[in-house]
Amino acid sequence: MIAEMQIRNYSPRTIGSYVSSLIQVSQYYQLSPEHISLEQFKDYLTHRINEDKISNATINQAIGAWRILQCDILHRNWKAFQVKRPRIEKKIPRVLSQAQILSLLDTVSNLKHYALLSLAYATGMRRNEILHLQLKDIDSARNMILVSQGKGHKQRQIPIHNSTLGILREYYKKYRPAKFLFEGYKPGVPYSASSFRNILYKAAKRACITRKVTPHLLRHSFATHMLEKGLNLKRLQLLLGHNTMKTTSVYLHVADMSSANVPDLLNTDKDTQNGK
Structure with missing residues (x-):
């Protein structure tokens, strides 16, 4: 088998x-x-x-x-x-506000932990994808990350901003990982999932966040905040590595779209229609 x-x-x-x-x-x-x-x-x-x-x-x-x-x-x-599969429960993802996540990151003094959590939130990568990210997967010249251990072995590229790259460079100079970007005590062995959860749990506790905070909650928060910042749904689907738009569209139920620019279809003013 x-x-x-x-x-x-x-x-x-x-x-x-x-x-x-x-x-x-x-x-x-x-x-x-x-x-x-x-x-x-x-x-x-x-x-x-x-x-x-x-x-x-x-x-x-x-x-x-x-x-x-x-x-x-x-x-x-x-x-x-044949055994029929159970009906899928449609649950709305739980998220943190951007202010809560930034407050959580502010409590982290360990550079390695700070780099790990910052990358998780800034890219929306899955836990397993981050833990198996190798040094060769980071293309700093193009500001891109190659996710080679995506779900279902699907590869994708994720853009990374200079601010996040700067954090990773500072971390690399201090820790000098051998193969994987984040490693445990043994060189060449990826950081453990339990360690990831523990540092996130402790950071949330220091930030006085009472709800349970997991690595996947950071991913949900990334997706929601990206929509709120104006990123279109198709682009978000590609960043998250979802197979279908339907999976990504669940974040529309969470994102606060009240500040989005919704055109007035009854306003015949030409300047308004042209976006001026």
């Missing part, structure tokens, strides 16, 4: 999650996965939903692993083993 997912170019994280899902259901019944029936699999999911309160994402992950097992490994007809 691992080989099948590697051929499909699944990320190591996805492979690990799918394998773990099947191991858990196998251990639950003390049976090899190929001997577990459709009804047993459904009963297992029901148990996890009621007892462990698992999320829709975890359910979808288990169903995805189940489908690969049945169709690609055991070559069975999916209709005989």
Whole structure:
């Protein structure tokens, strides 16, 4: 099964999650996965939903692993083993104001931590993308960052302003990372996700921000603030690396567009129509 997912170019994280899902259901019944029936699999999911309160994402992950097992490994007809995915909950992203984030950054005295959090907010990159960003991925001559570890192994370029580049240069001169932009104590090994979360949690606490602040919250805030600054939705979609505009459009429900320039269609004044 691992080989099948590697051929499909699944990320190591996805492979690990799918394998773990099947191991858990196998251990639950003390049976090899190929001997577990459709009804047993459904009963297992029901148990996890009621007892462990698992999320829709975890359910979808288990169903995805189940489908690969049945169709690609055991070559069975999916209709005989199909499990319908749960309905997607449409949630509006939680965000911080720009003032809150700047206040949070002001509490960070460690240069490495400051560079990490500043880059996360200034670019809207995903946590995994930042932690696997390599030195060679930063094109300072063109003010661009190549995201080579994007979701689904999709690459994209993100512009980076001189202010953020200046922070990264100052950080590099002091820490001299070997391969990845942000590394732990061991050279050549990327900074850990738990360390990222911890420094963000502590910074938020010092800034007296009571809500839970995560790396993804910085990404949501970036997207919302970009819309509020006038960036068009298509451009934002490309920066965030979303497959569809529909995914990006959720930020329209969060952004404060009250200051946007909305034309008066009933005003026949030529100068107004021409934007003068």
